[in-house]
Amino acid sequence: MNLDALIQRLHQIRENNDWRRFHSPKNLAMAASVEMSELLEIFQWLTEDQSRQLSAEQLEHAGQEVGDVVLYLLLLCSELGLDMDQVVRAKLADSERRFAR
Template sequence: MNLQELTQRLHQIRDTNDWQRFHSPKNLAMAASVEMAELVEIFQWLSEDESRRLPPEQLAHAGQEVGDVVLYLLLLCSELGLDMDQVVRAKLADSERRFAR
């Protein structure tokens, strides 16, 4: 996955639709949260086992919501001047240091 290419494509959509005025860090964080809530809704009321065996339609829906969350987070990183690859790698290294045995 080329994050720079994805971000450029997102910026093209944003610019074509004149959405940049809405893409403040606050709004993007809230939008990512809303999309995450839509993902959580798919699993609401399912058992642990059911959540691991989603029917194809629900699995596709979950994938769409995951995509929405990731795309909003890419836009948020862009607005904040963060390199997503770098921040994710730094967080992973921190988790490995703290939790790996």
């Protein structure tokens, strides 16, 4: 996955629709949270086992919501001047240090 290409495509969609004015860091964080809530809704009331055996329709819906969350987070990183790849790698390295056995 080429994050730079994805961000460029996102920016193009944003510019084509005049959404830049809405894409403050606050609004993008809130939008990502809303999409995460929509992802959670798929799993609401399922047992642990059921959550691991989603129907094809549920899997497709989950994928759409995951995509929404990731795209909003990419836009948020762009607005904050954060490099998503660097941020994720740094967090992973931190987790490896903290939780290594």
